[in-house]
Amino acid sequence: MNSKNMTDMTVGSPMGHIIRFSLPLLIGNLFQQLYNMVDSVVVGNYVGKDALAAVGTCGSMGFLFFSLSSGLAIGIGILVAQYFGAKNEKNVRITIANSFYVLMAAALVVTVLGVLLSPALLRLLKTPDNIIRDSITYMRTSCMGIVGIALYNGVAAILRALGDSKTPLYFLILSSIVNVSLDLFFVLKLGWGVFGVALATIIAQMVAAICSLIYAYYKVPYFRLTKAELTPKKEIITRSFRLGLPVAMQNSMIAVSCMALQGVVNSFGDVVMASYTITGRIEQIVQQPYSSLSAALTTYAGQNIGAGKTDRVKKGFVQSTLMVLVFSLAFIPIAYLLGHQIVGIFVKESEVIEMAGRALRITSLFYFGLGMIYVPRAILNGCGDTGFAMINGITEVACRLIYAFIFTSIPAIGYWGVWMTTGATWGTTALVCVARYFGGKWKYKAVVKSRAEQDAMDEAWENAKNKVKEKS
Numbered sequence: 001m002n003s004k005n006m007t008d009m010t011v012g013s014p015m016g017h018i019i020r021f022s023l024p025l026l027i028g029n030l031f032q033q034l035y036n037m038v039d040s041v042v043v044g045n046y047v048g049k050d051a052l053a054a055v056g057t058c059g060s061m062g063f064l065f066f067s068l069s070s071g072l073a074i075g076i077g078i079l080v081a082q083y084f085g086a087k088n089e090k091n092v093r094i095t096i097a098n099s100f101y102v103l104m105a106a107a108l109v110v111t112v113l114g115v116l117l118s119p120a121l122l123r124l125l126k127t128p129d130n131i132i133r134d135s136i137t138y139m140r141t142s143c144m145g146i147v148g149i150a151l152y153n154g155v156a157a158i159l160r161a162l163g164d165s166k167t168p169l170y171f172l173i174l175s176s177i178v179n180v181s182l183d184l185f186f187v188l189k190l191g192w193g194v195f196g197v198a199l200a201t202i203i204a205q206m207v208a209a210i211c212s213l214i215y216a217y218y219k220v221p222y223f224r225l226t227k228a229e230l231t232p233k234k235e236i237i238t239r240s241f242r243l244g245l246p247v248a249m250q251n252s253m254i255a256v257s258c259m260a261l262q263g264v265v266n267s268f269g270d271v272v273m274a275s276y277t278i279t280g281r282i283e284q285i286v287q288q289p290y291s292s293l294s295a296a297l298t299t300y301a302g303q304n305i306g307a308g309k310t311d312r313v314k315k316g317f318v319q320s321t322l323m324v325l326v327f328s329l330a331f332i333p334i335a336y337l338l339g340h341q342i343v344g345i346f347v348k349e350s351e352v353i354e355m356a357g358r359a360l361r362i363t364s365l366f367y368f369g370l371g372m373i374y375v376p377r378a379i380l381n382g383c384g385d386t387g388f389a390m391i392n393g394i395t396e397v398a399c400r401l402i403y404a405f406i407f408t409s410i411p412a413i414g415y416w417g418v419w420m421t422t423g424a425t426w427g428t429t430a431l432v433c434v435a436r437y438f439g440g441k442w443k444y445k446a447v448v449k450s451r452a453e454q455d456a457m458d459e460a461w462e463n464a465k466n467k468v469k470e471k472s
Contacts, residue, residue, distance in 0.1 A: 007163025009300045010307040015319045018296045021165045025256055028169035028284065031176040039279050040185050044347040052347065054134035054194055056277025061259055062142055065114040067251030068106050071149035075244020077157030078104065078382055079236075081302025082446060084162055089320070091236070092162075093222050097229045099154055100237040102244075104349050104443035107150035110269050114143030125263045128270065130235075138194040145202025151209035155216050160299050162222070167215060171208045179204035246382065246389040253393030257400035257425075259427050261418060264404050266413040273348075275356040276418060278346045283363060283422075289327045290371045293320055294378035301382025305446045317379055317437065324371035335364035359419040366423030374431035377438035384445035388436050395432045399425040 009017045044052040076099040083091045118139040138155050156168035156335050179200050186196025215225040265276045297320055304312045340357035347353065373392075403424045407417025436442075 008085075008164060009303045010309055010312070014300070014312055014315045015219045018293070018300055018316060018320060018323075019419060021160075021163070021296040021299065022289075022292045024165040024169040025160075025295050026288055028165075028172040029288040029292050031169075031172045040277065040346050042187050043194060043197055044278075046187055049270060049274055049347065049349060049352070050131050051134055052277060053128075053273040054131040054459075055138055055197065056090075056136050056273060056280065057122070057125065057131065057262060057266065057281060058139045058142065058398035059258075059262075059277070061121055061125070061255070062259065064252055064255035065110050065143055066146060066149055067255055068104055068110050068248045069146060069248075070153050071148070071248025071251050072102055072106055072240065072244035073099075073153035073157040074247045074381065075242075075386065076154060076240050077161040078243050078298065078302050078384065078386070079239055080158050081299050081382065082306035082384070085303030087307075087461075089222075091224060093229050094233055095236050095240070096158055096222055097225045097231075098233055099158065099240060100241050101196060101232055103149070103154045103236055107147045107205055111143055111146045114146065118143065120246050121259070123217030125259055126266045128266065128273075131270075131331070134194045138198045141195055142202065145205045147175035148202060148206035148209040152205060152212055155209070155212040158222075159212075159216065159220070160295060161302065162220070163299065163303070165222075165296065165299075167219075168212065171212045171215070174211060175204040178207050213329060223415035243384065243386050247385040250389035250393035253390075254396045257397040260397075261400050261404055264408060265415075267417050268418075271351055271355065272415045272418070274347060274349070274352045275359060276355045278343055279359045279419065281346065281361065282342060282360060282426035286331055286364075287370065287374075290324060290374040293323060293351070294374040296377035297375065298382040301379045302384075305383040308446075310443050313379060313383065313442075317375065320375045321372070322373055323366060328371055331367050332364045336362045359416070362416065362419045363423050366426045369422050369423070369427035370431040373426060373433050376433040380433075380436060380442050380445075383442040385436075385442040392429065392433060392438070395429050399428050 002444040007017065007021070009021075040052060040055065043055050076095065079095050080092055080099075083089075083095060119136050122132060122135050122139065152168075152171070156171075159167050182200035182203055183197055186192045186200050190196060192199070256267075262276075265273055297316055300316050301313050304310070304316075339360040340353055343353050343360070346356075377389075377392060380386070400421055401423040404417065407413050407420045407424075408415065410417065413420065
């Protein structure tokens with residue numbers, strides 16, 4: 001079964017596959033970050049500094065609520081990639097069918113929890129009284145879009161697992177255009193403030209979800225499922241959770257640690273909060289080459305481990321590490337030479353521009369460490385070693401809590417410690433991820449059998465049944 005956009009990564013040049021797969025992902029991720037950038041630019045320039053701080057303080061909490069569906073989508077993508085690499089088309093289709101039960105159930109639960117818990121969590125973060133109302137409004141409205149996020153992430157993860165990284169890009173571009181247009185309309189024309197910004201984002205996300213689902217049904221044969229294939233299958237659902245939940249828990253723990261750090265940031269006042277929000281938005285853009293490379297590597301590793309080709313996985317690691325090094329060195333002079341000008345796009349207050357510009361110089365020195373979290377983690381996930389994700393998450397939580405306490409407690413460092421904490425956390429987590437990769441356990445973590453192994457098992461099972469019939 002073939003579609004012109006599908007790619008078999010078990011043959012051909014590893015770097016060629018990774019680069020060709022990564023580029024659409026990079027463009028798509030940049031458009032996705034445009035959501036957050038436009039929110040910040042519109043709010044910072046047309047609503048005010050307090051509103052910008054309100055949106056920023058919701059960032060880590062939003063990541064917490066969205067992490068379950070995104071983690072499960074990654075797990076489903078890994079399973080599809082491994083079955084696709086093993087040439088097991090039947091289980092590709094069954095996995096796609098069961099993935100929607102998994103994602104929708106998780107999305108509905110998280111939506112309810114997000115709406116109910118947002119006020120309590122924001123107060124736990126010591127959100128200042130002058131922005132608490134806007135923060136609750138933004139967070140509750142954003143949570144109403146989790147179903148759309150889960151649907152889009154699920155379809156996109158499956159398409160990418162099949163080697164198609166271009167199609168999800170088209171829907172992200174459409175979604176970005178919708179988001180920007182509605183941002184401007186809701187805020188500038190209707191004066192809806194942070195509620196308008198959040199509403200624009202969830203509408204844009206639903207547009208991406210619906211369009212990608214329609215496309216997949218009509219253009220990708222694997223999505224045209226029979227009634228029998230739509231029957232829930234316990235084994236596939238269990239595998240999806242087994243692969244996806246550790247990633248979701250990792251993301252949740254990272255989100256909790258970011259929330260804890262956000263609480264430290266909030267204790268220093270609104271100028272530090274606004275500066276931290278801006279540097280966070282910029283760093284999200286800096287992370288996009290790494291994130292795109294990571295998604296490509298997850299699919300690449302999944303397909304190749306499913307085909308039993310561990311040597312190709314190793315080549316992918318080495319070549320991706322070189323790419324991360326180039327990206328990281330290129331970003332440092334940009335932060336030092338243009339940091340203040342970039343920050344000035346988001347906000348007009350000079351004290352915020354000065355602080356955020358200096359903060360960017362601190363974190364830019366740690367970009368290679370950030371990239372080297374993504375590369376080994378992607379390969380480990382793609383090969384089925386998602387259990388390590390829990391260790392990875394615990395590492396980030398511990399680092400953010402410990403480093404934040406140490407750095408901000410030193411009078412000479414003070415609030416600059418929040419950015420030093422970010423950099424030191426990246427470096428330490430990268431060392432743990434690289435050590436896990438070189439440990440080599442990922443070679444034996446494939447959750448599916450190769451096509452040859454599966455055929456042999458099926459044949460043995462049929463022979464055993466025939467023998468039973470003969471004896472009876």
